[in-house]
Amino acid sequence: MNEFIDIFSSSDPESVATSVKLLLLLTVLSxxxxxxxxxxSFTRILIVLSFVRTSLATQSMPPNQVLIGIALFLTFFIMAPTFQEVNEEALTPLFNEEITLDEAYEEASEPMKEFMGKHTRQKDLALFMNYSGLEAPESIQDVPLTTLVPxxxxxxxxxAFQMGFMIFVPFLVIDMAVASVLMSMGMMMLxxxxxxxxxxxxxxxLxxxxxLISKSLLEGF
Structure with a gap:
């Protein structure tokens, strides 16, 4: 513990820079x-996959671990261009000490704001803008993350719920058809x-x- 404190109190610029990078890494991980x-895109993907399982009424099949794993890899696939831009414009220059931490934050925010702005409804954005007392922004980059994220x-x-409804409909028809047949046969207890x-x-x-689900999710972004 004392060695850790000594690193941050060191007068060696290289040691201080390494300590700052370590602190930044821990912050990002948290x-x-x-x-x-x-x-x-993780939220939408996971909810849609959960709707698929619920509509099929397979209870725990596929298990949560599988659904979360699929959602994670689809998210990384969809977000790859955005994450790459964040890495090239913010993380790499920061680690190379070409920009400051504040500049890195601004550079990293731009591609994330652009991605979220494309998939945010104007009505939802206006709700939080009005509640925060902010004026209409000229571009999505002028919207603070505290407003854009919610x-x-x-x-x-x-x-996600709209897609879930569309997934439920055909399976609901099957349930209703089977229930009607069972009632007509007098098998109401089954x-x-x-x-x-x-x-x-x-x-x-078949x-x-x-x-189809994966294609719809990918094309939705």
């Missing part, structure tokens, strides 16, 4: 979960979900559901 969930988050939630599950899985496989 904020990474929030950044991943609220400032990327607006982007509720926009993503709405989009749970319709138990009978409809194989048909829903068969339909999902239309190549995972491909």
């Amino acid at each position: 904020l990474a979960p929030g950044i991943l969930i609220l400032m990327t 607006a982007f988050a509720i926009s993503e939630l709405k989009t 749970p319709p979900v138990m009978i409809s599950l194989p048909f829903k899985i068969l339909l999902f496989v 239309v190549d559901g995972w491909y």
Whole structure:
């Protein structure tokens, strides 16, 4: 512990620079979960995949670990251009001591704001802008992250629920059809979900559901 304190109190510029980089890295790592969930495509993807599982009524299949893993890799794939720009414009120059920490923050914010701005509804953004008492911005870069992030988050939630509704409809039709057949046969005590599950899985496989879901998510960004 004393050695750690000595590093920050050192008069050696190289040691101080290394300490600042270490502190920055720890800060980024501590904020990474929030950044991943609220400032990327992760929220929409995970909710849509959860809707797929719920509509199929397969309970824990696929398990949460699989859904989160798929959501993570799809997020990294979608966000790759944005993350690359952040790395080239902010992180690399900062580690090379070409820009200051404040300049790196501004450079990193620009591509993230551009991404979130493309997928944020004007109504949602206006809600938080008006509540904060801010004037209409000339561009998305003029919107503070404290305002843009929640607006982007509720926009993503709405989009995810819209996609979830569209996913539910065909499976709901199957459930209703099976329930009607069972009632007409006098088998009211037999749970319709138990009978409809194989048909829903068969339909999902025949239309190549995972491909269609992944395609819709990728094209949505």
